[in-house]
Structures are given as structure tokens and as C-alpha cells.
Amino acid sequence: METIKIRTANEEYPVIIQRGAIKNVAKLISLVWNYRKIKIITDDNVNPIYLDIVKKSLLNKGFKVFVSTIEHGEKSKSLTNLELITNEMANEKFNRSDGVIALGGGVVGDLAGFISATYMRGIDLIQIPTSFLSQVDSSVGGKTAVDLNHIKNIIGSFHQPKMVIIDPNTLNTLTVRNLVEGYAETVKCAALAGGKFWRLVSGVNSYNDIINNADQLIHFSITFKANIVMNDEKESGIRQILNLGHTIGHGVEELSNGDLMHGEAVSIGLIKISELFSNPKDKAKVVDQLSKRLSNVGLPITSDLLTSPDLINKIKNDKKNHNGYLNIIYLSEIGKAVIKKVSIDELNLMLNEKS
Ligand SMILES: NC(=O)c1ccc[n+]([C@@H]2O[C@H](COP(=O)([O-])OP(=O)(O)OC[C@H]3O[C@@H](n4cnc5c(N)ncnc54)[C@H](O)[C@@H]3O)[C@@H](O)[C@H]2O)c1
Numbered sequence: 001m002e003t004i005k006i007r008t009a010n011e012e013y014p015v016i017i018q019r020g021a022i023k024n025v026a027k028l029i030s031l032v033w034n035y036r037k038i039k040i041i042t043d044d045n046v047n048p049i050y051l052d053i054v055k056k057s058l059l060n061k062g063f064k065v066f067v068s069t070i071e072h073g074e075k076s077k078s079l080t081n082l083e084l085i086t087n088e089m090a091n092e093k094f095n096r097s098d099g100v101i102a103l104g105g106g107v108v109g110d111l112a113g114f115i116s117a118t119y120m121r122g123i124d125l126i127q128i129p130t131s132f133l134s135q136v137d138s139s140v141g142g143k144t145a146v147d148l149n150h151i152k153n154i155i156g157s158f159h160q161p162k163m164v165i166i167d168p169n170t171l172n173t174l175t176v177r178n179l180v181e182g183y184a185e186t187v188k189c190a191a192l193a194g195g196k197f198w199r200l201v202s203g204v205n206s207y208n209d210i211i212n213n214a215d216q217l218i219h220f221s222i223t224f225k226a227n228i229v230m231n232d233e234k235e236s237g238i239r240q241i242l243n244l245g246h247t248i249g250h251g252v253e254e255l256s257n258g259d260l261m262h263g264e265a266v267s268i269g270l271i272k273i274s275e276l277f278s279n280p281k282d283k284a285k286v287v288d289q290l291s292k293r294l295s296n297v298g299l300p301i302t303s304d305l306l307t308s309p310d311l312i313n314k315i316k317n318d319k320k321n322h323n324g325y326l327n328i329i330y331l332s333e334i335g336k337a338v339i340k341k342v343s344i345d346e347l348n349l350m351l352n353e354k355s
Helices: 021-029 046-060 079-091 106-121 132-138 168-173 176-193 195-202 207-212 214-231 238-243 246-255 262-277 280-295 311-316 344-354
Strands: 002-007 012-017 037-043 064-070 099-104 124-129 143-148 151-158 163-166 325-333 336-343
Touching: 002 214, 012 021, 012 214, 021 046, 021 124, 021 163, 037 046, 037 079, 037 106, 046 064, 046 099, 046 168, 064 079, 064 106, 079 106, 079 143, 099 106, 106 124, 106 132, 106 143, 106 151, 124 132, 132 168, 132 176, 132 214, 168 214, 176 195, 176 207, 176 214, 176 238, 176 262, 176 280, 195 214, 195 280, 207 214, 214 238, 238 325, 238 336, 246 262, 246 311, 246 325, 262 280, 262 325, 280 325, 311 344, 325 344, 336 344
Parallel strands: 012 163, 037 064, 037 099, 099 124, 124 163
Antiparallel strands: 002 012, 143 151, 325 336
């Protein structure tokens, strides 16, 4: 068992990485929670595989358990589900000394997180992430949100969990495409971190390599994110570097109308932003190294959508657009991130010149 401690201004919580932990959640949870009512929020893919195991463990320890199962997919990160589940919890007489468990991927994590942040102005949350993306990224850091129609994460807040329990064995039931798209965020973090993390990622060339190195990949990703979050909980400074590849990535993701998964779009964004901004001297090396790491596991590194005249309009709608300017994150070399303020007009010119 490995424990990584996350410290923010007002909170400290453990992230536990342990194969088989899913069968043992109550024992781990008892380290931070005494007897209470627990609402497990999960989705209809994760429920049939893992709910009984988690529920049994909690009931055996004497916790009282209620369950809400949402449909899988981004559309469930909705105000409707927020209202529905909040209503259920009120009827089930949940109060602020009870707790919520998010059992699933990032969609469940973000929705359960936001419900926990808002229910009676805040109730305890434990994250049990089961997708690769949620294990390496979304379960840590305290960002929670729901979408409003098609505007992603527009309503949200920061609410840190009391504990995160990661069982890498759960990755075995994830589809290959889901696992690989989640891995794009790991390549991004490794490229930002450089050093040992980048060397680990440089040895990963297939789906099997991701599965076989999952513990280490999760360890490095969380440690990297934790260091950044601990220094910049609310994303006013250094945390912005985690947006590497996301400005263009979000644009092509939206233009693809659901054809591209988030990680696939980020992969395309990582390469494009490096082509546009990395220092001329190091550009070929950065682009080449990143391209190999991404394409070797089957991630796309380019798209016809990059030449769409609509791309800039999607980028304009980015919530990180401040009065026509974006903070563009790029790598001057692997392990060295640069933040550069660029106007949308300038970015548009660059996209048109280079495409
Ligand atoms: N809060 C943050 O810091 C943060 C960071 C990045 C992304 N996100 C959010 O995360 C979401 C994406 O997360 P995601 O990629 O995990 O998507 P997801 O939650 O939709 O999970 C992907 C799919 O895998 C299924 N699944 C999950 N675990 C499984 C398992 N072990 N076995 C079988 N199937 C399983 C789910 O049912 C779903 O169909 C987005 O809404 C994004 O905005 C949040």
C-alpha cells in the first residue's frame, strides 16, 4: 500500500494506492470516518462490477448505505442529477455529519464532488476513482463541477475529499479506448515534469505497458499533480500549466461533436501547441518525443479539425479567455513549461499560418 499526502491551505488528506483496495474500502475509510450514513454515487457501468463489493465491505463495518446510480457519460454531469440526488439525500435525512462516496470515473467524481460541496453547504466526500483518468487526475485536487447544457464544468466549486482510494486492478475492466485516452493526461504531466517520470513514460509503448506500469504511472501523476495543487489550490498561478494541450484540445474536442474523446483531443492539442510555440531550436525534439509517446499507445496526434475556420470560435469560448487573451502553456523543452499571454487574434493568425 502506498499513501500520498495532499496538503492544501485548509485540508490534508491521504491518497491510497493499493491493488485489491476495493474489497477493503471500509477498513480504509474507518481511518477517517466514524459511523455514519453514506451515499454512494456511481454509474450504470461501474455499479454491476464494483457496487456489491464496496457495499458489502461498508455494511460489514456497520455503515448505513444508500446508493444513487446515474447513466454513464458526460450528459449525467447535469443540474438534473444534482437536483435528483440532493432530493434523495434530503428524503434519506442525510446531514452534515454523514458522507458521500464517488465510485466511478471522472463524471461520477465531479458530480458527487459538487453534490458534496453544496449539500447543506458541504458534506464529507471520499473518492474511489475507477477509470484511468480519474485515478491519475480528476480524483485529486478538489475541482468539482456539473455542466450546463453543452457548457462543460460551468457550475462548480473547490471541495477537497477526505480520502482517495485507488485500486489499479479496477483498470482491467475499462475499455482499451478509455484507458488509452486517460493516459494522454499522464503523458502531459510527464512532459511537464521531465526527469524520472518522463523516463518511465518513455518506456510505455502499448496498452499492456500502461496496465503493467499502472501503479508507477499513478504514483508519478498524483505526486506531480499534488505538488502543483498544494502550491496553487485555486488555479491562479502554477496550476495553469496543467492546461498544457487543452486550449486547442478543447477546441477540436467540441468541433468533433463527440467523435473525439477528451484525452484524444488533448493529445492532438499537445502536438499542435508544441508545433506553434516551442522554441525553434528545440521544437523538432519536443514534437518528435511527444508524438512517439502518444502515437505508440494509439492516440491521435493530428486532425483535419485543426484547419477548421470554426476552431478559433471554440477557443474564444474557452472559460480561460480573459478579455481576448489566453495564457498559452507550452514546453520550451521536456520538463520546462512556459506560460505566455497571447491574444486570440494572434493565435488565430498562427493557426492559419501553420496549418
Ligand atoms: N475534477 C477534475 O480535476 C477533472 C480533471 C479532469 C477531468 N475531469 C472530468 O472527468 C470526466 C471524464 O472522466 P472519465 O474519463 O473517467 O470519464 P467517465 O467517468 O465517463 O468514465 C469513462 C467510462 O468508463 C466507465 N468506467 C469507469 N470505470 C470503469 C471500470 N473500472 N470498469 C469499466 N468501466 C468503467 C464509465 O462508466 C464511463 O463509461 C469529465 O467530465 C471531465 O470534465 C475532471
